[in-house]
Amino acid sequence: MRAHEAGALHGDLGSRGPGWLRTPEDVNALLPQLWPRTVTRSAAGALTIGGRDVRELAAEYGTPAYLLDEADLRARCRDFRAAFADHDVYYAGKAFLCRAVVRMVAEEGLHLDVCTGGELAVALSAGMPPERIGFHGNNKSAAELTRALDAGVGRIIVDSFDEIARLTELARTRGVRPKVLIRVTVGVEAHTHEFIATAHEDQKFGFSLAGGAAFDAAARILDDGVLELRGLHSHIGSQIFDTSGFEVSARRVLALQAQIRDARAVELPELDLGGGFGIAYTSQDDPAPAHDLAKRINKIVDSECDALKLAVPHLSIEPGRAIVGPAVVTLYEVGTVKDVDGIRSYVSVDGGMSDNIRTALYDASYSATVASRSSTAPPVLARVVGKHCESGDIVVKDEFLPADVQPGDLLAVPGTGAYCRSMASNYNHVPRPPVVAVRDGVARLIVRRETEDDLLALDVG
Incomplete structure (x- = not known):
């Protein structure tokens, strides 16, 4: 089943030619609820999110990067607000918090749950009314x-x-x-x-x-x-x-x-x-x-x-997770591909456990697709791994990717909005990725990429 579905994401469905997967409905019919609601494929076979081609976003903001579908996040806020109309809905900020997200959930009528002084500082600095905050x-x-x-x-x-x-x-x-x-x-x-x-x-x-x-x-x-x-x-x-x-x-x-x-x-x-x-x-x-x-x-x-x-x-x-989790896709660039004795291919990307610790910490499962193009190559069992000096540095344990996946391809991992950026680290002194909000064809940086200068600024020895 997973091979059939993964192959379909690359346009490999027999009578359907490459790039047939063009609408969010196609995506969600194939892999239910995995992708943000605006995700589609262009005629060239590249994924788009919020009306923007991921190749353009990679060129502008680099990789890895968290891409937040703002329309999707807001729609999920409204879904919960409408469903629990007579109650209070507190967005659990620990899933992912920054000032832009605080403003989004506030504008959609939600309250906010924080659990540390730092989260409270973000909430207050973003203008969340304090009476709508739970601590x-x-x-x-x-x-x-x-x-x-x-x-x-x-x-x-x-x-x-x-x-x-x-x-x-x-x-x-x-x-x-x-x-x-x-x-x-x-x-x-x-x-x-x-x-x-x-x-x-x-x-x-x-x-x-x-x-x-x-x-x-x-x-x-x-x-x-x-x-x-x-x-x-x-x-x-x-x-x-x-x-x-x-x-x-x-x-x-x-x-x-x-x-x-x-x-x-x-x-x-x-x-x-x-x-x-x-x-x-x-x-x-x-x-x-x-x-x-x-x-x-x-x-x-x-x-x-x-x-x-x-x-x-x-x-x-x-x-928290139910609102922001499905609204974010992490975009990586493939660096190396290794075939290990016919067991599986190891596809190494330019991020890893520093931007998504959940696979290593919770044995969490994720999905992935080649995002920069379509492929008619047959699917092969692959493991998406990161660049860190750990054998447990795994992003996606098992996924079927096209046999012709190669260095330079962009890889998209959905469902990364919750507990990925919020639990990100600088392991191996890797700067944390940016968060880019995309809506109606417009992209904006809401959390910038860390730099080596940021890392060195704290080192006062």
Whole structure:
């Protein structure tokens, strides 16, 4: 199946000649939801994104480069905003954050979730209204909390008793009453990689539900009266396709809402079920659209509140990957091609684990296509690797590429908007790539490429 599909991306479908793949509909029919919505192929067989030929973009901005389809990102913001029309949608900035993206999500009516002082600084510098910012993190410093309070951040998700004490003292000193949510560890084993599953008991985030810490945290906040407890928060992990985990999480956290009501005569008005909605990285992935997610989540919450005789709380969710992930394509240039004893071809590109660590870190799967031309050559099994001095420097583990792939070809890897640039490094002293937003035929640089001067500027020895 993958060979058939990969060959099709290169115009190799028997009766269909090279370059037949011309519309976003063609692309998405072949590899569902992998490519941004404006991606197409030109008559010459080159990919275009946002109305721009990738060969032109490579010539202007160099490679590797992250190409962000602004129309696609905005459309996904609107999809979630429409699907969860009665709720708050917080874009999870950790997926990818820069000032241009902050402005895009703000203009589309979304809120913003940050989890460090640095992310908060980006949000504020881009003009995001502070009341629409939520502040996460398992170890927020006093300086970070002080900045959040002084800026008037809309809500702080507290994660430990130490943080409750720290925030309470800071708020009391300043004479303010910040709104807080309690992050609850609900004991749900999400079907995802263990490093990105965040609701099982044995991990660093949140207050344990089963052990009683979550209820104790609520009691402490209510007793002190300094912080305004608005509700509970749960996040079960990332890259999740099965909504059953959200159902279990909602039931457990709403049961805690009812316990707090019964014990303290306080009915908390808000509930945040986090994010973690999966996207397509390969043709085997089939993520649910936003309106389906909303329908299922609303049904779960409404049913459970009815059973518990709770007023339905104001709901919020935190999609990050689901918004920015599919909107970005990474463009590379092929440098070398090696055939290894007929096992596979190793196609080396001018980036690698410094611009996409997810394959090495999470054993993540990606897809790839030759982006600068069409080919009628038969597909061969290939592994796309980077230029770093690591055998684990793999971008795409297994993909069928045309047998005539060669140095100088441009290679496009879709689905790289989330956790690629945000987790990028300077390993081997490789400067990080730029981010180029493309829309309606116009490209603009929103994060410039790092230079060797940037690297040396920090070296003061």
